[in-house]
Amino acid sequence: MQRRPVPRTTYYCSFCGKSQDQVERLIAGPNGVYVCNECVATFSKADQTPQKERGLRCSFCGKNQRQVEQMTGGPRGVTICSECIELCEEIIAEEMQNRAQQRATKEKPEE
Ligand SMILES: [Zn+2]
Numbered sequence: 816m817q818r819r820p821v822p823r824t825t826y827y828c829s830f831c832g833k834s835q836d837q838v839e840r841l842i843a844g845p846n847g848v849y850v851c852n853e854c855v856a857t858f859s860k861a862d863q864t865p866q867k868e869r870g871l872r873c874s875f876c877g878k879n880q881r882q883v884e885q886m887t888g889g890p891r892g893v894t895i896c897s898e899c900i901e902l903c904e905e906i907i908a909e910e911m912q913n914r915a916q917q918r919a920t921k922e923k924p925e926e
């Protein structure tokens with residue numbers, strides 16, 4: 816009997832199109848939208864220019880433009896609001912910290 820490797824689904828950032836292997840972290844939203852850490856970093860530094868009201872809804876949390884400070888649009892109609900960008904930044908920062916800690920405490924078993 817041969818054990819086949821389980822086919823792994825590759826996910827792509829809905830904004831820049833990079834695959835999960837090309838970026839440090841890909842954060843999944845609902846409805847199959849993804850944003851990578853690179854896009855989060857870019858969006859968080861972007862100018863806070865209010866976009867024209869176009870009835871956009873955040874692809875991640877579903878809020879509309881009026882409920883959030885800023886909405887960043889990507890290709891294929893995906894959008895992310897400033898609140899979700901902030902949340903993603905927190906997730907990424909936390910994971911980086913965890914990873915650094917794991918590396919530091921690798922010798923000692925966790926309690
Ligand atoms: Zn991206």
Ligand SMILES: [Zn+2]
Nearest residue numbers: 873876896899
């Ligand atoms: Zn949002």
